[in-house]
Amino acid sequence: MNEQTGASRKASVRDVRRTNRALLLRHVMFAGETTRPEAGAATMLSPGTITNLVTELIAEGTVVEGRKLDSPGGRPRTVLAVNPHAAIVFGADVGEAEVTVEAFDLTMRRLGGRTHAFTGRRISPQTVSSVVAGAVEALTAELVAAGDFGATPTILGIGLGVPGIVEHPDVWAGDADASAEPLVHAQVVGWDSVRFSDLAAELPAPLLIDNGAKSTTQAEAWYGSAQGVEHGAVVLIGDGAGAGIITNGRLYRGSSSSAGEWGHTKISLDGIRCRCGARGCVETFVGASAVLERWRGREDAWLGREPEGIDELFAAYHRGDEVAERSLRDLINHLGIALSNLVNLYNPQKIVVGGWFGDRLAEEFLADIAAAVRRSSLSQPGAEVVVERSSLGRRATALGAATLPLDRFIERGWPQ
Numbered sequence: 001m002n003e004q005t006g007a008s009r010k011a012s013v014r015d016v017r018r019t020n021r022a023l024l025l026r027h028v029m030f031a032g033e034t035t036r037p038e039a040g041a042a043t044m045l046s047p048g049t050i051t052n053l054v055t056e057l058i059a060e061g062t063v064v065e066g067r068k069l070d071s072p073g074g075r076p077r078t079v080l081a082v083n084p085h086a087a088i089v090f091g092a093d094v095g096e097a098e099v100t101v102e103a104f105d106l107t108m109r110r111l112g113g114r115t116h117a118f119t120g121r122r123i124s125p126q127t128v129s130s131v132v133a134g135a136v137e138a139l140t141a142e143l144v145a146a147g148d149f150g151a152t153p154t155i156l157g158i159g160l161g162v163p164g165i166v167e168h169p170d171v172w173a174g175d176a177d178a179s180a181e182p183l184v185h186a187q188v189v190g191w192d193s194v195r196f197s198d199l200a201a202e203l204p205a206p207l208l209i210d211n212g213a214k215s216t217t218q219a220e221a222w223y224g225s226a227q228g229v230e231h232g233a234v235v236l237i238g239d240g241a242g243a244g245i246i247t248n249g250r251l252y253r254g255s256s257s258s259a260g261e262w263g264h265t266k267i268s269l270d271g272i273r274c275r276c277g278a279r280g281c282v283e284t285f286v287g288a289s290a291v292l293e294r295w296r297g298r299e300d301a302w303l304g305r306e307p308e309g310i311d312e313l314f315a316a317y318h319r320g321d322e323v324a325e326r327s328l329r330d331l332i333n334h335l336g337i338a339l340s341n342l343v344n345l346y347n348p349q350k351i352v353v354g355g356w357f358g359d360r361l362a363e364e365f366l367a368d369i370a371a372a373v374r375r376s377s378l379s380q381p382g383a384e385v386v387v388e389r390s391s392l393g394r395r396a397t398a399l400g401a402a403t404l405p406l407d408r409f410i411e412r413g414w415p416q
């Protein structure tokens with residue numbers, strides 16, 4: 001055997017080991033509780049491999065053994081679970097009007113959070129950075145004081161979900177050794193190739209960044225309404241609109257990770273000008289501020305506090321206000337057309353409707369939305385698609401951001 005073959009064999013043994021570890025850890029994470037035989041059946045790994053990997057995961061503190069279960073006629077089996085206190089994971093959702101930072105344990109149980117609302121419409125990356133860094137520091141201090149994670153807790157990583165396109169979402173922000181770095185292009189908030197390496201330098205753990213709709217789609221696929229969905233779409237409607245497309249059980253990214261910018265696909269030749277500069281974009285018909293604008297008949301409807309404006313709109317609708325009714329009816333018809341384009345393009349088995357405004361719409365008008373989708377879709381894919389309200393609701397966004405470092409951990413182990 002020559003030297004090169006030896007080296008590549010070592011590398012492939014390491015790859016197989018890493019793949020097996022990821023397979024097992026993913027099973028333990030999602031099962032909640034399992035046993036060695038159950039893990040073997042679920043992963044198809046051999047009993048010897050399971051034994052070795054479990055020993056390794058216990059030694060590094062990721063997995064803990066629990067109570068013993070009697071097994072009929074055999075040796076008692078020991079329950080295995082992820083050690084919730086092995087690390088803290090942070091998820092930060094950068095929305096159009098606020099930033100929410102939440103802390104989770106390693107089982108993704110929410111431990112606490114901070115929300116910071118912005119008063120202006122255009123948030124600067126520097127403001128976002130200082131809010132996120134401050135929230136991570138404050139939440140960590142709270143968790144240390146509570147005592148579950150010891151005096152110097154391990155922070156697995158921080159995930160940042162942002163509005164806009166993120167190139168190289170698989171690279172740690174600020175990683176000097178990487179050949180590429182994450183670049184954020186969020187035209188609607190005026191960000192052009194923003195790097196967030198200053199934020200990464202301020203944080204106590206590595207930072208991963210992805211588009212918020214994509215990270216939220218991952219949360220829906222792992223814990224929410226898109227679990228087990230092989231072909232689906234998760235649409236998020238807030239002030240703007242975005243989508244995550246799942247094909248063959250994986251998030252579809254396109255050539256430079258911009259796929260899913262559904263909010264800026266066009267459904268009209270004209271209409272009000274979108275924040276991206278174009279006319280006819282989906283989000284100018286279905287986004288919360290666009291609807292408020294139609295209802296109130298003025299262009300300054302965005303007050304930075306849309307939830308209150310939307311409450312007023314729904315209250316007016318319930319009072320029988322004709323303009324409110326027409327505005328919502330118009331929105332549902334346009335949403336139906338915009339979603340039917342996804343149906344005709346991707347043939348999803350399910351469309352999950354989420355985002356703070358999408359959630360309000362789905363709560364009240366889900367059947368109307370589904371009917372509007374079917375009216376504009378080709379009959380076969382239209383008849384098949386299930387339109388569903390997100391079961392995670394607004395919890396999905398920060399949780400989705402936190403799945404970024406968790407996914408990296410499952411695939412590659414502890415950050416070096």
Ligand SMILES: [Zn+2]
Pocket residue numbers: 263264274275276277278281
């Ligand atoms: Zn647009």
